[in-house]
Amino acid sequence: MNIKSHFVFSKKQRSGIFLLIAIIIILFGCYHFVLPKVMNTNPDFSTSSTEVAPFIKQIDSLKAIAIEKRKPKIYPFNPNFITDYKGYTLGMTTQEIDRLLAFRKQEQWVNSVNQFQQVTKVSDSLLAQIAPYFKFPEWVTHPKSQKNGSTKPFSKTPKTERQKLDLNSATAGQLQKVYGIGPSYSERIVKYRQKINGFHAFIELQEVYGLTPEVIQNVKDNFTIKIPRTITKIALNTATKEQLVTIKYIDYEVAHHIIEERTLRDGFKSIEELTKVNGFPVNKIQIIKLSLRLD
Structure with a gap:
């Protein structure tokens, strides 16, 4: 076989090959040297272009909004009840939180x-960041005064059970004689009492918005519950899901978890064991206990 014949070209063929090689070299040079310079100098590809700049500004604005949304929101709160977690989210140090907790432990x-x-x-x-969110009780921010402008004295002498008035029949005016209760709080207590057809226990005062533990204690020092509201208690260890959901703060999901936990434990030994149930509203255990009993 004559291999040499494959490499013999006519004059026209050789000219065509040289032209093709020249075109390839030119295109290669344009791609690597000319095109990048054109793209860098072309205003259509510049980030400072008047057409592109508004879009970049909008993207930056959306990023800023997204970052702001991810920040924890702060709602008005009473600084007396700052917990370790709450203090941490506010930016307080461990020492600052401990000082507040130690102060509160002294009542x-x-x-x-x-x-x-x-x-x-x-x-x-x-302080400048968090103070605007402080919400002190009404009796602190607007203390009750007599007509002559002097502060109205409140007796802190404990009353006997015989001296105490019945909370279920007390008027708004009588409630306002308690230190820490103004017109709005007394009205809330009376309205809530009417809503539930009378108090069964003082713990239910926690359901009245704005009442602090100290004010509730003041109410207990001055009032008693002579005839508690009748409550039909549900047997915790035999109750069905439909019965459990009739209790305030227990929904179908929590009721389902209660029955699951009850089965695992072969029955609850105490109502406090409910705090181990997944999703149970632990902070409402005292209210929920009013409607439960152990067989």
């Missing part, structure tokens, strides 16, 4: 922004 109350800083020793910058 003392923070009643102003300045006092909060004195107790916790938080910085001025942090």
